[in-house]
Amino acid sequence: MEYVKTRTIMTKADGGDKWFGIDYHMNLYKGCSFGCIYCDSRSDCYHISNFDEVKTKVDALEILESELASKGYRGVVSFGKLSDPYNPYEEKLEITRNALKLILKYGFGVSIDTKSDLILRDLDLLTEIAKTNSVIVKISITTYDDELAKKLEPYVLSSTKRFEVLKKLRKAGIFAGVLMTPVLPFLTDNEENIRQMIECSKKADAKFIYTKMGMNLKTNQRAYYYRKIEELYPGLSQDYEAVYGNKNVCNSLQYRHLMEIFLNLSHQYGILTDMEEIISAYKKEVLMNEQISLF
Numbered sequence: 001m002e003y004v005k006t007r008t009i010m011t012k013a014d015g016g017d018k019w020f021g022i023d024y025h026m027n028l029y030k031g032c033s034f035g036c037i038y039c040d041s042r043s044d045c046y047h048i049s050n051f052d053e054v055k056t057k058v059d060a061l062e063i064l065e066s067e068l069a070s071k072g073y074r075g076v077v078s079f080g081k082l083s084d085p086y087n088p089y090e091e092k093l094e095i096t097r098n099a100l101k102l103i104l105k106y107g108f109g110v111s112i113d114t115k116s117d118l119i120l121r122d123l124d125l126l127t128e129i130a131k132t133n134s135v136i137v138k139i140s141i142t143t144y145d146d147e148l149a150k151k152l153e154p155y156v157l158s159s160t161k162r163f164e165v166l167k168k169l170r171k172a173g174i175f176a177g178v179l180m181t182p183v184l185p186f187l188t189d190n191e192e193n194i195r196q197m198i199e200c201s202k203k204a205d206a207k208f209i210y211t212k213m214g215m216n217l218k219t220n221q222r223a224y225y226y227r228k229i230e231e232l233y234p235g236l237s238q239d240y241e242a243v244y245g246n247k248n249v250c251n252s253l254q255y256r257h258l259m260e261i262f263l264n265l266s267h268q269y270g271i272l273t274d275m276e277e278i279i280s281a282y283k284k285e286v287l288m289n290e291q292i293s294l295f
């Protein structure tokens with residue numbers, strides 16, 4: 001485990017960034033060992049060398065505490081923009097867990113993205129934070145098919161188990177749902193996958209499921225992805241090149257058709273899909289809790 005120096009842990013989310021109502025981004029670790037072949041965080045623009053090796057930041061918790069103490073606005077802090085906060089090292093190091101304790105101490109809300117069941121260890125803290133502040137958990141799942149997931153995300157918990165994690169979070173009263181990003185052209189952008197993802201989300205009592213029905217491909221990350229899909233499906237990278245060229249945003253060729261199915265079925269089951277509705281639902285829940293506690 002390499003330790004890297006840093007001066008800051010938290011950064012303010014862009015004014016125009018309405019991504020899940022997040023106010024601050026935070027990365028306690030650098031890099032990720034889960035091996036997802038499509039991972040956008042591999043892009044040069046994020047300047048993370050040896051991305052697949054997890055690095056810890058020196059004095060991360062001390063820096064975080066002074067940053068939290070100095071912020072005037074107690075907004076929602078995001079864990080996991082560029083790396084999974086529940087990587088395998090976290091079980092021993094407990095950096096994410098201790099950061100959650102600080103979030104609770106200083107009265108912030110929290111937004112977590114993960115593919116790991118280790119988040120269940122911290123249910124006590126999430127439940128405590130949710131009593132007075134906004135909490136949202138996004139379980140990242142790209143396909144219901146465990147075999148395909150194993151190829152695309154080799155060191156991650158199976159999709160079936162991720163849905164089980166979601167169900168447990170929901171049972172504990174946490175506002176949680178599915179982040180279905182990316183949707184990979186030619187691999188997961190088909191009717192069966194979209195329908196099954198929603199069926200599994202419903203069984204897990206997901207509050208929301210969010211997708212853009214496409215993927216991002218940027219320079220070196222594109223090269224890495226093409227290399228990996230060529231190993232798995234020889235010739236497939238040529239199909240990508242023919243359709244998308246050098247585009248960064250690569251939407252499914254069946255975007256309209258799949259979106260229609262996605263929206264119809266999700267709404268039929270009462271699962272939120274719209275970003276603004278998701279934000280107002282999880283922030284409103286806190287407001288309602290506060291109001292209830294007044295009586």
Ligand code: SF4
Pocket residue numbers: 032033034035036039040041082083084115
């Ligand atoms: S878990 Fe997230 S950060 Fe880690 S490799 Fe997969 S997509 Fe990237």
